[in-house]
Amino acid sequence: MVSIAVNIGQLTGSATQWGAGVVQKVMSLAAGMLALAVSACASPDVVPNTLLASGQPAQLAIEAPIGLPEGKVLQLETRLRDQLAQNGAAVAARSDDLALYRVQGVCSAAPEGGNTQIACVWDLVDQAGERAYRLVTEETARGGRGDPWAAIDGAVLTRVAQAAATGIVAWLPARGGLLAANPGPVISxxxxxxxxxxxxxxxxxxxxxxxxxxxxxxxxxxxxxxxxxxxxxxxxxxxxxxxxxxxxxxxxxxxxxxxxxxxxxxxxxxxxxxxxxxxxxxxxxxxxxxxxxxxxxxxxxxxxx
CATH class of the missing domain: 3.30.160.150 (Lipoprotein like domain)
Structure with a gap:
């Protein structure tokens, strides 16, 4: 089961501001997974709108996941990109490159039984802007007193990326190159x-x-x-x-x-x-x-x- 934490703001006059912290998608959980009030930062390298050698768009373009502290956003994005490539997916070099699907993620961390659980909701959005697939991943990290994100280190983020990549690639109709011309029906x-x-x-x-x-x-x-x-x-x-x-x-x-x-x-x-x-x-x-x-x-x- 997914649990999305919505950050709450300060009192303004007589009305409490219930901010949409971990749930504004840009989705968007994350939504809109879920719309997060966290700005996404794309990877700064490589020339935009890169095509594969065949002149066709890549399978996937990875958008910066939201809901994480600023220092962990690029870490998870990079790990997910690497894991997808290792699993045979054709991944665009930048988030704004042309691709058949865009991968959007929203993550939340919370203490659980003396440990910390990080839950992420991953959406694959097609070129028409419609969500074609959703995957939920959950990982547990040891410890987590105080700020739960303090327990989410590089090793945990690697596990998150591995789980997401495995699920995404398993869904893709073809591996290692472009999708088939007819990728099959999308569940509606x-x-x-x-x-x-x-x-x-x-x-x-x-x-x-x-x-x-x-x-x-x-x-x-x-x-x-x-x-x-x-x-x-x-x-x-x-x-x-x-x-x-x-x-x-x-x-x-x-x-x-x-x-x-x-x-x-x-x-x-x-x-x-x-x-x-x-x-x-x-x-x-x-x-x-x-x-x-x-x-x-x-x-x-x-x-x-």
Missing amino acids: FGGRRFFVSRVSGAPGDGNSTLARAMVRALKAEGETVVASAAGAYQVRARVTVGRPRGGNQSIAIKWQLFDPSGQSLGNVDQKNRITAGALDKNWGQNADNSAKAAARGIIQLAPPR
Whole structure:
């Protein structure tokens, strides 16, 4: 199961800013995997728009993964490029080169049982801008007290790249050169619909206000929202509010997405600190801020249209 951490910002006036940290895709998880507010930096070498010797585009162009600290972005991008090439894929020299598919990744690291787990969602986007394939990889690193990214070293990033490359190459219809003229059908999940089933645990009017805000946010992203769970992807949320301390209190929202059969597809997690009691009555704009930031992550967790 994928869990996407959404970074939360500061209080502005009376409304809490729920920033879309690890979930803005440029996707985009990452979305849009998932849209991240992290700017992607492309590799600075080589001449752009390189073609293969045959004059045809490469199979893959690697975009800088998002969600990682700046110092680890290029490390993972380089390792993924190398692993794909070692597995026989034709990889463009730069992210803006001509290619049949663009590889976009969004990663998140979080402590788990005394260790650190890094989860990445990888999308292959075709030349029409449609997502053709999605792969989720998860790796565990030892330790991780404090900043979870401190436990993600080069060896862990190599494992992440190896897992991603193996899955991507296994999906490609042909290896070692260009794709076949007819790469085969792409699985379609046409008619994708969402149903916001329930929000629980929120103080004040949060349960109903957050649910309505998520409906508006999904519609604003161009998604179809229905009034029945039948055949729809279900969105649920659980709000947890901590005890007041020093005039403030913590608040966390776990948004969950389930497929039409009831299987969990992943979470979008939001955390923040607010003035104690600030949401005990009316959520107002806070509900919309939270839903807008989470909606892109929810969309990324769902299969492509």
